[in-house]
Amino acid sequence: MDPAALSAALLAVIAPLAEARREGSSAGITADDLPLERPKNRDHGDWASNAALKLSKVVGANPREFAAEIAAGLEAVDGIASVEVAGPGFINIRLDAAAAGALAKTIVEQGAAFGTNDSRTDEIINLEFVSANPTGPIHLGGTRWAALGDALARILSSQGAQVTREYYFNDHGAQIDRFARSLVAAHQGDPTPEDGYGGAYIHDIAKRVAEAYDGDIDALDADAEQEAFRELGVNFMFDEIKQSLHEFGVDFDVYFHENDLHNSGAVERAVARLRELGHIFEADGATWLRSTEFGDDKDRVIIKSDGQPAYISGDLAYYLDKRERGFNRCIIMLGADHHGYVQRLMAMCAAFGDEPNVNLQVLIGQMVNLVRDGQPMRMSKRAGTVVTLEDLVEIVGVDAARYALTRSSADSNLDIDLDVLQKRTNDNPVFYVQYAHARTHNVARNAADSGVDRSEFAPELLDHETESALLGALQEYPRIVAYAAEVREPHRVARYLEELAGLYHRWYDNCRVIPQGDAPVESVHRTRLWLNDATGQVLRNGLTLLGVSAPERM
Numbered sequence: 001m002d003p004a005a006l007s008a009a010l011l012a013v014i015a016p017l018a019e020a021r022r023e024g025s026s027a028g029i030t031a032d033d034l035p036l037e038r039p040k041n042r043d044h045g046d047w048a049s050n051a052a053l054k055l056s057k058v059v060g061a062n063p064r065e066f067a068a069e070i071a072a073g074l075e076a077v078d079g080i081a082s083v084e085v086a087g088p089g090f091i092n093i094r095l096d097a098a099a100a101g102a103l104a105k106t107i108v109e110q111g112a113a114f115g116t117n118d119s120r121t122d123e124i125i126n127l128e129f130v131s132a133n134p135t136g137p138i139h140l141g142g143t144r145w146a147a148l149g150d151a152l153a154r155i156l157s158s159q160g161a162q163v164t165r166e167y168y169f170n171d172h173g174a175q176i177d178r179f180a181r182s183l184v185a186a187h188q189g190d191p192t193p194e195d196g197y198g199g200a201y202i203h204d205i206a207k208r209v210a211e212a213y214d215g216d217i218d219a220l221d222a223d224a225e226q227e228a229f230r231e232l233g234v235n236f237m238f239d240e241i242k243q244s245l246h247e248f249g250v251d252f253d254v255y256f257h258e259n260d261l262h263n264s265g266a267v268e269r270a271v272a273r274l275r276e277l278g279h280i281f282e283a284d285g286a287t288w289l290r291s292t293e294f295g296d297d298k299d300r301v302i303i304k305s306d307g308q309p310a311y312i313s314g315d316l317a318y319y320l321d322k323r324e325r326g327f328n329r330c331i332i333m334l335g336a337d338h339h340g341y342v343q344r345l346m347a348m349c350a351a352f353g354d355e356p357n358v359n360l361q362v363l364i365g366q367m368v369n370l371v372r373d374g375q376p377m378r379m380s381k382r383a384g385t386v387v388t389l390e391d392l393v394e395i396v397g398v399d400a401a402r403y404a405l406t407r408s409s410a411d412s413n414l415d416i417d418l419d420v421l422q423k424r425t426n427d428n429p430v431f432y433v434q435y436a437h438a439r440t441h442n443v444a445r446n447a448a449d450s451g452v453d454r455s456e457f458a459p460e461l462l463d464h465e466t467e468s469a470l471l472g473a474l475q476e477y478p479r480i481v482a483y484a485a486e487v488r489e490p491h492r493v494a495r496y497l498e499e500l501a502g503l504y505h506r507w508y509d510n511c512r513v514i515p516q517g518d519a520p521v522e523s524v525h526r527t528r529l530w531l532n533d534a535t536g537q538v539l540r541n542g543l544t545l546l547g548v549s550a551p552e553r554m
Contacts, residue, residue, distance in 0.1 A: 001079040001099040002106065003475060006047060007031045009080070013073035014051060017066070021059040029055065038476060045084065045092035046100060046472055052089040063089030100471045101459025101527070107474060107534035108454070115478045115541050118160035120485065125161050126327040127153050130245065131168040134238040135179040135197055137388040138245070140368040144414070145333050146389070147405035147547070148365065150250045151490035152331075154545045159485045164327070166254040168318070171234055173258070179237075180230035183209060187217075187229070201240075209233050244389050248398055249547045258314060266317035267309050271302055273320060279351045289316070289351060296347035316348055319360065323352070331361045331488070333410075339364050363488060365410040372418045396421040399548045403430035406546050407494035424554075429498055433539065434551055436501035440536030441552040443513050447529050450514045454533070456526040466507040467531065473500045477538050481545065490546065497542045504535045 001009075011031050018029055034051040052067035059066065064085060071083040071091055079099030084092045107114045129149030132142040153163045170176075182196035186206040192198045209232040210217050217228055245251065261267060271287065274280050279290045285305035289312070292299050301310045322330050334341070342364070346356035354360060370377040370387055377387055392401045400421045407429060408414050426432045447453070462471065477496065484492040513528045515521055540550040 001095055002103055003036055003047070003479060005079075006093070006095075007034060007036055009074065009077045010034045010036070010049060010051065010070075013070055013077070014055070017069055017073070018055065018059045021061055029058075038472060039092065042469060042472070044086070045082075045094040046468070047093040047095075049091045049093070050089070052085075052091060056089065067091050096460070097463040097468075098460035100468065100475075101462035101531070103471055103475055104459065104462070104527075104530040104534040105457050107537050108530055111537060112541060112544075114537060115481045116158045116160075117478070117482070119482065120156065120159040120161040123156070123161040123329050124327050125156060125163045125329040125331060126166055126322045126325070127156070127163055127331045127333075128166045128168055129333040130250075131170065132241065133170045133175050134234050134241060135175055136199065136237070136386075137201060137390060138241055139386040139388055140370065140392065141335050141365065143248075143389040143392060143401070144365055144368050144405045144410070145335075146245055146248055146250045147402045148410055148490055149333050151402075151406045151493070151546045152488060154547065155481060155485050155490055155493065158545060159482060161329075161485070164254060165250075165252045166256055167252040169238065169255050169257045171238075171257055171259050176230060176234060177226075180226045180233060183229040183233045184226055201237075205233050205236050208236050212236075248389060248393065249402065256318070258318075261314050261317045261321070262309065266321055267313045270313070270316040270320045274302075274316070274351055277351065277353065289348070291344060291347040291351060294347035294350035295356075296344050300344060300347075312344065312348070315345065319345075319348060320352065323354070323359070328359060329361065330359060331363065333363045333365060336364060336366050361488065363410060366413045368405070368414045368416065370416050370418055377418070392416075399434070400428070400430045403433075403494065403546060403548050406490045407498075409489060409491050429494075430548065431554075433494075433497045433501045433543065434549070435554050436504050437536055437539040437543065437550045438552055438554040439508065440504070440532050440539065443508070443532050444529065444536070447513050447525075447532075450521070452514055452521050452525045452529055454526060454529055456523050457530055458523045458527045461524045461527050462531060464507075464511050466503070466510045467528075470500075470503045470507045470531065470535065473503050474534060474538055477542070481542075493542050493545055497539060497546075500535070500539060500542075504539075507531075507535075 008031065011029070011034055014034065015029060033054065034049060035054070036047050036049050039045055039048045052070055053063045056063040056066050067085045067089040071085050074080055074083045074091070074093060079095055080093060081096040082094045086092055127149060129145045130138065130142050132138050138146065149165070153165050157163050178193065178196050181193050182198070182202050183206045185191065185193055185196065186203045187210055192202070206229070209229050212232055213228055217225060220228060271280060274289060279293070280302070281288050281290055286301045287303035289300045289302050300312050302313045302316065304310055319330060332345070342362045345360065345362055349356045349360035370392065395418055396404070404416050404421055405414070420427055421430070422428075424431055462468075480492055480496045484490055511528055513525055513532055515525055543550045
């Protein structure tokens with residue numbers, strides 16, 4: 001019996017009880033009103049519900065008395081071994097072994113589909129992440145967003161959402177000018193401009209530009225030379241960024257160029273729309289958005305008095321463009337230094353008539369630090385000033401890097417101990433989870449060699465305490481993934497996998513799939529093979545959501 005079946009049984013018991021107490025009406029009570037949770041203390045049963053407490057006022061009943069009535073009804077449901085009322089009205093439910101064990105076969109038969117659903121098919125999501133300026137290699141902050149953003153896209157897609165991964169290609173503005181001047185200086189052998197970019201990669205890109213330019217780049221005047229280095233240099237740098245992300249397992253559906261907003265008239269269209277809505281005013285020769293009406297701390301200049309667009313104008317145009325492309329959920333992942341920018345983005349969303357935190361959601365990520373030998377690692381061999389995606393992957397590999405970056409909440413600072421990630425021990429979380437998956441395959445191979453197959457399934461035999469705990473965790477997987485999608489937190493999947501791996505290792509130490517010595521193969525061995533393979537499937541499904549491989553041998 002899975003959580004959905006148990007929830008349906010709970011509703012079937014409660015609805016007539018509520019109807020009797022509410023004079024013939026149980027309208028409005030749904031399965032969503034009947035929460036089920038896994039008790040922290042397994043001695044309290046397999047599932048717990050506070051439905052009696054939640055509904056007692058609605059139905060006009062004493063919570064504990066109402067819980068007792070519910071318990072009596074549940075005890076008659078096939079697959080439920082016992083029901084107890086605890087405290088002021090909590091209901092603790094224990095499934096019989098057969099009902100709990102049946103999940104193993106369900107998981108194996110559903111395979112990669114286990115944990116997926118179509119609950120979010122109405123969400124058409126534009127997920128914008130990384131969007132690093134094409135002025136250098138991706139630093140650790142961008143690398144964290146690459147891992148988290150791609151994992152979030154996978155998780156949302158698994159719940160039925162239509163997700164477009166988008167990279168905002170910032171090829172407009174002062175930082176691009178500084179990049180171009182840095183390339184020119186490197187080509188000419190001059191020192192890096194005071195506000196420019198340094199590092200070996202600048203010299204590499206400058207050399208590639210000079211070699212690729214069709215003609216004599218040194219014959220150009222200063223403005224033309226800078227434009228040549230800007231155009232070719234940005235393209236070369238962005239090609240490198242895209243290649244690095246691809247090798248990291250992250251590819252985007254759309255690369256949106258900032259320049260297009262300014263060249264296509266998108267800014268003017270956004271201003272016109274806001275003017276129609278009555279949220280634009282003119283003052284001091286400039287065009288303003290009356291954003292204080294929507295919670296901003298001050299009104300914002302959109303077009304400056306010299307006629308040039310202010311920074312927020314690009315945000316207005318870009319958001320409107322996304323909405324006009326049909327996205328009803330726009331999720332933006334920003335670094336910690338953008339925290340103060342969220343309020344004005346939400347005001348912008350509201351000004352267009354949309355709902356902040358629904359049509360527009362902003363996720364803020366905190367800093368990442370690499371630690372080696374107990375000391376922070378601060379310098380890159382190539383970039384010079386920052387540690388990059390390539391540096392991290394070179395040291396620990398793609399799997400360890402992605403897992404380490406996704407297993408912690410994005411809004412917490414993250415210290416990654418490189419020494420731990422390079423160990424092949426249980427101290428290394430990615431090794432711990434991957435090894436559990438590899439072990440399930442090793443057990444399956446050895447089982448096949450010993451004549452143990454899945455020709456028989458007797459779930460009532462899965463009655464060892466470690467089997468009960470393992471099945472309980474497997475039941476939780478769909479709920480964990482659904483919740484991770486709801487709150488936009490991929491780390492919940494990673495932490496779940498670590499818990500599942502631990503329960504599997506304990507089960508492995510206590511329950512044999514293969515008979516000892518010359519003992520015959522029995523029903524319990526075949527049934528345990530189903531449980532072994534089900535665990536491997538869930539570990540594989542979860543690792544796939546994180547963009548981490550599930551090796552069959554280690």
